[in-house]
Amino acid sequence: xxxxxxxxxxxxxxxxxxxxxxxxxFCGREASYHLDHxxxxxxxxxxxxxxxxxxxxxxxKHGMLRKARRVAVAVSxxxxxVALVKVLHELVREKFQEVELVAIHVDLGIPGYSEECRRVxxxxxxxxxxxxxxxxxxxAEGYGIPDFMxxxxxxxxxxxxxxxxxxxxxxxxxxxxxxxxxxxHNLDDTVEILFELYLKGAVEEIVRMRPVSWSSxxxxxxxxxxxxELTDRENFFYVLAQDLPMLEARCPLVGESRxxxxxxxxxxxxxxxxxxxxTFYKTHLKxxxxxxxxxxxxxxxxxxxxxxxxxxxxxxxxxxxxxKLRRAExxxx
Amino acid sequence: xxxxxxxxxxxxxxxxxxxxxxxxxFCGREASYHLDHxxxxxxxxxxxxxxxxxxxxxxxKHGMLRKARRVAVAVSxxxxxVALVKVLHELVREKFQEVELVAIHVDLGIPGYSEECRRVxxxxxxxxxxxxxxxxxxxAEGYGIPDFMxxxxxxxxxxxxxxxxxxxxxxxxxxxxxxxxxxxHNLDDTVEILFELYLKGAVEEIVRMRPVSWSSxxxxxxxxxxxxELTDRENFFYVLAQDLPMLEARCPLVGESRxxxxxxxxxxxxxxxxxxxxTFYKTHLKxxxxxxxxxxxxxxxxxxxxxxxxxxxxxxxxxxxxxKLRRAExxxx
Numbered sequence: 158x159x160x161x162x163x164x165x166x167x168x169x170x171x172x173x174x175x176x177x178x179x180x181x182x183f184c185g186r187e188a189s190y191h192l193d194h195x196x197x198x199x200x201x202x203x204x205x206x207x208x209x210x211x212x213x214x215x216x217x218k219h220g221m222l223r224k225a226r227r228v229a230v231a232v233s234x235x236x237x238x239v240a241l242v243k244v245l246h247e248l249v250r251e252k253f254q255e256v257e258l259v260a261i262h263v264d265l266g267i268p269g270y271s272e273e274c275r276r277v278x279x280x281x282x283x284x285x286x287x288x289x290x291x292x293x294x295x296x297a298e299g300y301g302i303p304d305f306m307x308x309x310x311x312x313x314x315x316x317x318x319x320x321x322x323x324x325x326x327x328x329x330x331x332x333x334x335x336x337x338x339x340x341x342h343n344l345d346d347t348v349e350i351l352f353e354l355y356l357k358g359a360v361e362e363i364v365r366m367r368p369v370s371w372s373s374x375x376x377x378x379x380x381x382x383x384x385x386e387l388t389d390r391e392n393f394f395y396v397l398a399q400d401l402p403m404l405e406a407r408c409p410l411v412g413e414s415r416x417x418x419x420x421x422x423x424x425x426x427x428x429x430x431x432x433x434x435x436t437f438y439k440t441h442l443k444x445x446x447x448x449x450x451x452x453x454x455x456x457x458x459x460x461x462x463x464x465x466x467x468x469x470x471x472x473x474x475x476x477x478x479x480x481k482l483r484r485a486e487x488x489x490x
Numbered sequence: 491x492x493x494x495x496x497x498x499x500x501x502x503x504x505x506x507x508x509x510x511x512x513x514x515x516f517c518g519r520e521a522s523y524h525l526d527h528x529x530x531x532x533x534x535x536x537x538x539x540x541x542x543x544x545x546x547x548x549x550x551k552h553g554m555l556r557k558a559r560r561v562a563v564a565v566s567x568x569x570x571x572v573a574l575v576k577v578l579h580e581l582v583r584e585k586f587q588e589v590e591l592v593a594i595h596v597d598l599g600i601p602g603y604s605e606e607c608r609r610v611x612x613x614x615x616x617x618x619x620x621x622x623x624x625x626x627x628x629x630a631e632g633y634g635i636p637d638f639m640x641x642x643x644x645x646x647x648x649x650x651x652x653x654x655x656x657x658x659x660x661x662x663x664x665x666x667x668x669x670x671x672x673x674x675h676n677l678d679d680t681v682e683i684l685f686e687l688y689l690k691g692a693v694e695e696i697v698r699m700r701p702v703s704w705s706s707x708x709x710x711x712x713x714x715x716x717x718x719e720l721t722d723r724e725n726f727f728y729v730l731a732q733d734l735p736m737l738e739a740r741c742p743l744v745g746e747s748r749x750x751x752x753x754x755x756x757x758x759x760x761x762x763x764x765x766x767x768x769t770f771y772k773t774h775l776k777x778x779x780x781x782x783x784x785x786x787x788x789x790x791x792x793x794x795x796x797x798x799x800x801x802x803x804x805x806x807x808x809x810x811x812x813x814k815l816r817r818a819e820x821x822x823x
Contacts, residue, residue, distance in 0.1 A: 426758075426759070429751065
């Protein structure tokens, strides 16, 4: 089934290259991919080189792998995380031989969806020969994300899921003694969220959207976002060009309206201001972040009284969240 | 001719009130104006009260007229400045009796346009019984704005005109011994410019977009923007509701493409995020401005070696600008 999703055959129609005359900017052969923001067409081989160089530059610019020994890569099965694990695997082989990669995956327990995520992740990691650690929420914790539908988090299910994933990926990385946790956040997501945060003036949250969040607690693993300067499309093209499997299904719990509205707005602005996402992100990074950082105090982390993991308050947000889950269960029985 | 432009008769079609059933939110009579952002319809009388109260609140919030004695109002003849001079006249009569108003106008020497501007300004100020001072560029300085078309400023003519107007309104206000200079900048303009400045990360310029720029030099008059929280539409409605004359012609020199693109973009965003302009401005004012201000050093002003007015460098930007004008003339003769 995964094999059938490999799609070198229909690359062209999804690649943005119209007609057959576009030539690769680098080698002059027939192009397979077109990058609007860079006004550039590339063949499959040159695109892979371009992409991997770009990720390498992002990593170097922010010192993401400086003195790193063991990097846990969070792989959900979506295009971004599949691209991430592949590109890191390539870069480690070529440029960071001292680094060891471990893949981690949180099985969210969403029927008909999580099984497919897991199959993709297992296939990708298997093909790359990567050690894979899966945390199965249902088995290990006794709940799955759909159980939040019976709590006040029903309408903020993506937020709750985010808290769960952040908590468990960090805990897994910590338990695996990793000194980095890499996630697949891309430019599009980042700009969509940043735009909203700037509009709200949520300065504390803006500051937290850094490409690297250095550890500020022994149990908090440094988080890195090597794809933060790569677009949705670039990650998608990389998965196509590398002929990797990737999740096609969408999460059945996602209330898409708000996310979609946000996405469409940014697309519209990009239509009027070509390169908007890149400009916005670059300005944020160079002009605002350094100034805003100075005005925000780094929060001091303690250990959660319930689970012992890092926490801002006495009880961490994950334990607060899951306590509501338990309360909902009690009231139902 | 101006009389013919008075348009109580066709208020409805321009007022955003569709059909005849909309009722005034305050008094229940038939509404004449609809304010999208506030989801509110108002009759003419209540709109005037609402508008004047809102300007009063802006003035009070920022202490714009605290200890003011003599306020120079820059009147170009456009809807914003006509609304400004009228509302200030009303507020001075009711709330700030200790304040004296003087109107100032810079005649830009643009054939077929500046004459009409001047007629509107003279009519408005005449009707209000206001002292009006006109600085006629052609007569007093020997040039008009169109002369910049023969200089490198051709493509930035609006920028050059802005420098000229800023310089002469300040000099006039200073010579008239005014302690405030009021201008008609509205919310729409402000948000359009701020959006661009945020995207560029032009922090120094963002900080300069304050509602009040307190004087930092004896020859620099404190500038206030009493309409900064009022929209384009609100100012337009106020002019209609008060039955004032207003300039209809557009400046023939304005290359409209960029300004229009900017305007359309903000309108589109407002379509997707209702209240965008108000939210954006409020967030800027409350969340970013106070933080950004701290990171920017207030520039020290000296006196221009040529004209003696306040300047950042040895020669002020106005004198630099007009020297280019002279150079262009010399090379043409």
